Amino acid sequence: MKWDARKIIEDELNKQSIFKNRESLMPEYIPEALPHRENELKLLASYFRHLIANPGSMSQRVLIVGRVGTGKTTLMRTFATNLTSIAREKGLSFDYIHVNCYKNRSLFGIVRDIALQLGLSVPHRGLSSKEIMDAVISFLDEGDRYTLIVFDDFHYFVNIAGKEAVYFITRAYEAFHESKRLNMVFVSTDTNIIGVFDPVTESYLNRYIIKLQPYTSSQLLDILRYRASLAFHEDAYDEKLLELIAEYEGVDRSGEGNARHALTILLTAGDIAEKEGAGRISIEHVRKAITIHDRSKEIERINDVLRYSSLHELLLLLSIIRLLRKKNDKEVEMGEVEDEYRLLCNIHGEIPRSHTQLYEYTRNLSKTGVINAVTKNMGNRGRTTLISIPYGPLEELEKYVTTLVTKKREIEY
Numbered sequence: 284m285k286w287d288a289r290k291i292i293e294d295e296l297n298k299q300s301i302f303k304n305r306e307s308l309m310p311e312y313i314p315e316a317l318p319h320r321e322n323e324l325k326l327l328a329s330y331f332r333h334l335i336a337n338p339g340s341m342s343q344r345v346l347i348v349g350r351v352g353t354g355k356t357t358l359m360r361t362f363a364t365n366l367t368s369i370a371r372e373k374g375l376s377f378d379y380i381h382v383n384c385y386k387n388r389s390l391f392g393i394v395r396d397i398a399l400q401l402g403l404s405v406p407h408r409g410l411s412s413k414e415i416m417d418a419v420i421s422f423l424d425e426g427d428r429y430t431l432i433v434f435d436d437f438h439y440f441v442n443i444a445g446k447e448a449v450y451f452i453t454r455a456y457e458a459f460h461e462s463k464r465l466n467m468v469f470v471s472t473d474t475n476i477i478g479v480f481d482p483v484t485e486s487y488l489n490r491y492i493i494k495l496q497p498y499t500s501s502q503l504l505d506i507l508r509y510r511a512s513l514a515f516h517e518d519a520y521d522e523k524l525l526e527l528i529a530e531y532e533g534v535d536r537s538g539e540g541n542a543r544h545a546l547t548i549l550l551t552a553g554d555i556a557e558k559e560g561a562g563r564i565s566i567e568h569v570r571k572a573i574t575i576h577d578r579s580k581e582i583e584r585i586n587d588v589l590r591y592s593s594l595h596e597l598l599l600l601l602s603i604i605r606l607l608r609k610k611n612d613k614e615v616e617m618g619e620v621e622d623e624y625r626l627l628c629n630i631h632g633e634i635p636r637s638h639t640q641l642y643e644y645t646r647n648l649s650k651t652g653v654i655n656a657v658t659k660n661m662g663n664r665g666r667t668t669l670i671s672i673p674y675g676p677l678e679e680l681e682k683y684v685t686t687l688v689t690k691k692r693e694i695e696y
């Protein structure tokens with residue numbers, strides 16, 4: 284038969300996909316409905332009632348805690364975007380700002396991000412956090428504006444920026460809040476985070492805390508039903524598949540109660556069926572997806588952490604992985620990691636970062652649980668940092684981090 288590129292492409296394009304809207308199963312998709320989070324949504328509305336009823340009467344601060352995949356980010360985005368449109372319909376100038384504290388881990392980074400999201404222009408250097416915050420408050424005052432700032436993944440900021448920086452943000456209502464235009468929500472997976480606030484803030488937040496419980500299988504089943512109806516054609520799946528996933532992941536069935544996991548498994552099962560040209564998803568496709576999911580659990584965990592890492596932080600991590608594999612050892616020394624890192628930089632045509640910067644990256648990777656780093660006294664050889672990675676397999680991790688490096692380079696160049 285004649286080899287016909289056009290026909291191959293056309294056949295593929297004309298193939299009926301089982302997906303109606305694959306994107307609606309992606310983690311960043313914001314669904315219109317959040318089954319089993321109605322009460323939390325009501326609670327948020329009651330805490331922020333003043334913003335609509337009597338703007339400027341108070342500055343509210345709320346803490347949201349819950350394990351990974353319990354819907355914290357989606358709940359906040361849903362609440363804040365709806366509140367914004369209600370406020371604007373009432374003629375209020377209202378801004379919702381979502382600060383990602385993994386991406387912005389320093390006080391300056393966070394304050395600058397708030398200013399930028401409000402449309403202010405802020406130089407990279409030259410201004411202090413206090414000066415930028417002053418500019419933010421003046422902007423709000425002059426425009427008679429109100430704002431809700433959501434600090435997502437706040438625990439990263441706490442761990443890396445330290446207590447004083449937390450104090451600056453959480454007590455900003457005293458220093459800057461005379462006008463009562465700032466409202467804040469702190470979101471965290473760390474259920475003990477309340478302990479990092481100063482005593483006054485802690486006792487305040489204790490009254491305004493919303494705890495999201497991990498989902499049970501029957502709750503996950505409702506979520507899966509809803510999301511599957513958005514993502515797939517009706518005849519591409521059936522209830523049994525969803526039940527299998529819900530039972531695997533439900534917190535009452537020894538799963539983690541993580542909606543992200545459940546949705547990822549459904550998406551993977553759909554992808555496998557699509558790749559096989561099966562026309563519909565089978566129980567076997569779901570089983571395969573669960574196996575893949577089990578294998579990549581650790582990688583998925585660090586995926587959240589590494590999403591916003593800089594190119595050189597990733598290159599350093601890649602050096603650690605490569606060296607651990609090459610030496611087939613359980614730990615490696617910082618000095619040899621730096622040599623490997625310089626080698627990698629050379630291969631990629633990158634200028635290596637300084638020792639101090641690398642030390643900073645190591646600290647961050649260790650604090651976020653991607654690596655273990657301990658300083659050891661080596662007798663007359665002085666002190667050294669020993670680095671290990673307690674999960675794996677490293678072969679898969681290397682592939683994964685290499686992909687991240689490639690993607691990062693594509694974005695940067």
Ligand SMILES: Nc1ncnc2c1ncn2[C@@H]1O[C@H](COP(=O)(O)OP(=O)(O)OP(=O)(O)O)[C@@H](O)[C@H]1O
Pocket residue numbers: 308309310311312313314316317318319320349350351352353354355356357358472506542543546587
């Ligand atoms: N009640 C729900 N209904 C529908 N989808 C949900 C629900 N809860 C969570 N999800 C979905 O599960 C995924 C994870 O949710 P989300 O990112 O909000 O969780 P999270 O608690 O913020 O997790 P992380 O701590 O990892 O940021 C998203 O795709 C979200 O749309």
